[in-house]
Amino acid sequence: MSLPKLQIALDNNTLSEALQSASMVADAVDIIEVGTILCVAEGMEPVRCLRSLYPNKVIVADTKCADAGGTVARNCRTAGANWMTVICSATVPTMKAALTEMEDIQVELYGNWTFEEAKLWQGAGLNQVVYHQSRDALVAGETWGEKDLNKIRKLTEMGFKVSVTGGLELETLELFKGIDVFTFIAGRSIRDAASPFEGAMKFKAEINRIWGE
Numbered sequence: 001m002s003l004p005k006l007q008i009a010l011d012n013n014t015l016s017e018a019l020q021s022a023s024m025v026a027d028a029v030d031i032i033e034v035g036t037i038l039c040v041a042e043g044m045e046p047v048r049c050l051r052s053l054y055p056n057k058v059i060v061a062d063t064k065c066a067d068a069g070g071t072v073a074r075n076c077r078t079a080g081a082n083w084m085t086v087i088c089s090a091t092v093p094t095m096k097a098a099l100t101e102m103e104d105i106q107v108e109l110y111g112n113w114t115f116e117e118a119k120l121w122q123g124a125g126l127n128q129v130v131y132h133q134s135r136d137a138l139v140a141g142e143t144w145g146e147k148d149l150n151k152i153r154k155l156t157e158m159g160f161k162v163s164v165t166g167g168l169e170l171e172t173l174e175l176f177k178g179i180d181v182f183t184f185i186a187g188r189s190i191r192d193a194a195s196p197f198e199g200a201m202k203f204k205a206e207i208n209r210i211w212g213e
Contacts, residue, residue: 002180003207003211008025008033012035019050022050027197028204035062047079047080047081060106065085067094069086069094073102084105086105086107095124096125109129128182129163131148144175149175152164184207
């Protein structure tokens with residue numbers, strides 16, 4: 001079982017805020033994500049800026065693309081993204097079109113997706129998924145539970161690289177012990193810390209403690 005990576009989600013509302021956040025944590029994380037909110041607010045400019053500033057980092061454009069996969073992916077790639085996201089409700093042809101333009105595609109799991117659909121994504125060449133507790137679900141009081149963990153386990157057993165996100169805190173990581181998580185994606189819990197760099201390093205230390213044993 002490999003050591004999970006750490007990804008910072010830049011769900012800032014402006015480019016200037018995102019660049020400030022990135023400057024404080026880039027050295028402590030493995031992957032930098034231009035969040036959906038930032039993509040909507042600022043387009044591909046954050047991707048271009050982050051690629052220029054951090055040429056050796058994996059950069060994800062969290063577009064949650066639902067259509068025009070090839071065109072959206074081409075725009076993301078041209079701006080400098082390594083990966084982008086598609087929503088699980090997108091058609092398989094949309095996902096395949098996106099994959100032809102990018103190094104890799106992540107399928108964002110929301111709503112009532114099925115494992116039968118997951119097999120179709122896998123058959124189309126997609127091997128990354130992002131398992132969510134959505135921001136809205138967390139506000140409504142939902143928390144991580146055994147139902148989520150069982151789905152994540154099954155996805156990893158199918159051969160997917162599963163990233164996990166949604167209200168992750170240091171104490172949350174222990175829940176996933178024994179599961180081959182590909183990446184933990186954290187946003188506000190790191191960005192809003194008194195010291196974002198120290199916050200990210202604490203996440204890395206906890207990942208090392210749990211999965212490095």
